[in-house]
Every structure is written in structure tokens, then in C-alpha cells.
Amino acid sequence: MVELSEQQLEEADERGRIAMATKPRAVSARYDRATGRVVVGLANGSLFEFPARLAQGLETATDEQLEQVEILGVGFGLHWEALDADLLVESLMAGRFGSQKYMIERFG
Numbered sequence: 001m002v003e004l005s006e007q008q009l010e011e012a013d014e015r016g017r018i019a020m021a022t023k024p025r026a027v028s029a030r031y032d033r034a035t036g037r038v039v040v041g042l043a044n045g046s047l048f049e050f051p052a053r054l055a056q057g058l059e060t061a062t063d064e065q066l067e068q069v070e071i072l073g074v075g076f077g078l079h080w081e082a083l084d085a086d087l088l089v090e091s092l093m094a095g096r097f098g099s100q101k102y103m104i105e106r107f108g
Helices: 006-022 089-093 100-107
Strands: 026-032 037-042 047-051 070-072 077-080 085-088
Touching: 026 070, 026 077, 037 089, 047 089, 077 089, 085 089
Parallel strands: none
Antiparallel strands: 026 037, 037 047, 070 077, 077 085
16 A cells, blocks of 8 residues: 655645535436436536437436436536446536547547
């Protein structure tokens, strides 16, 4: 196991505080069958939604599978256990629905 210095621990703690204050974090997430979108409530009170089946790993998912969305950790990611799919909230908000390879193949 690697031991960290006090300074390294303090720097990591500061990076964590900055991320918590500046990166979008989900506090709620649900799949809306009527629109085919995942609706994400953010910590700042905003809502964000995206077409579920545009995202890598969700393309062929059933409505039932999409409804099983979970929030990862403190809200930086979304997870679908049955689909083995994880997506970052910040990336989704930037219009990145998967890896670079996926984006090029899917959207050219």
C-alpha cells in the first residue's frame, strides 16, 4: 500500500472540495417512458434530460431496464446494473453520450 504525505492528502481533499462545488452532480434520476428520456435532477436545482437510447450501453435497452437507473456515489455518474452501463453526468451535459470511438461511429 502506498502511503501519502500530509500535503498530498490535503491537496486531494482540496480537489474533492472543488469538484463538489463546481461539477454537475445528480441528486435524482428517472426514465420517462413517454419521452424516451432520462431526466436528471442536479444538486443546484436544475434539471437535465437526454434521449436514453443515444447513450452508449443504452441503445437497445428495454423501458424496464432504463427505469433501473441509479446515481453513483455523490452524483457524478449514473449506473444501470442490468446493462452494465455507467455514464458521467458532466459528459452527458456536454453532449458526449459515450467514448470517443462510440461518438465517431454513432454520430460521425
